[in-house]
Amino acid sequence: MRYLMAEMKSKRGHFDRARLPDPLTYYATELDHLRPQGHNAMARCPFHDDAHPSLTVNLATGAFRCHVPECGAHGRGVLDFHMALYGFGFIAAAKALGAWSTTS
Numbered sequence: 001m002r003y004l005m006a007e008m009k010s011k012r013g014h015f016d017r018a019r020l021p022d023p024l025t026y027y028a029t030e031l032d033h034l035r036p037q038g039h040n041a042m043a044r045c046p047f048h049d050d051a052h053p054s055l056t057v058n059l060a061t062g063a064f065r066c067h068v069p070e071c072g073a074h075g076r077g078v079l080d081f082h083m084a085l086y087g088f089g090f091i092a093a094a095k096a097l098g099a100w101s102t103t104s
């Protein structure tokens with residue numbers, strides 16, 4: 001983790017949380033049949049073979065959780081989701097989401 005923090009501030013760039021896409025825009029792109037319900041939305045979970053909408057996403061924070069115990073996918077935001085869905089590391093996911101800044 002200490003190494004990661006150093007990497008986040010390296011000359012090659014840094015993570016810029018403000019550039020992350022907003023959760024509604026992101027999840028509407030990544031998930032089929034997203035159904036917003038207030039601050040949350042339900043969708044079919046992409047982390048297991050989901051016949052019903054088992055995934056809840058928080059549209060304010062981007063946090064997500066699958067309610068099927070055998071799956072149990074969860075995370076704190078769209079960056080976590082992108083890492084889990086595509087198997088990216090932190091920096092690769094930040095770059096993919098446009099949240100990696102190479103300017104200071």
Ligand SMILES: [Zn+2]
Nearest residue numbers: 045048066071
């Ligand atoms: Zn799941």
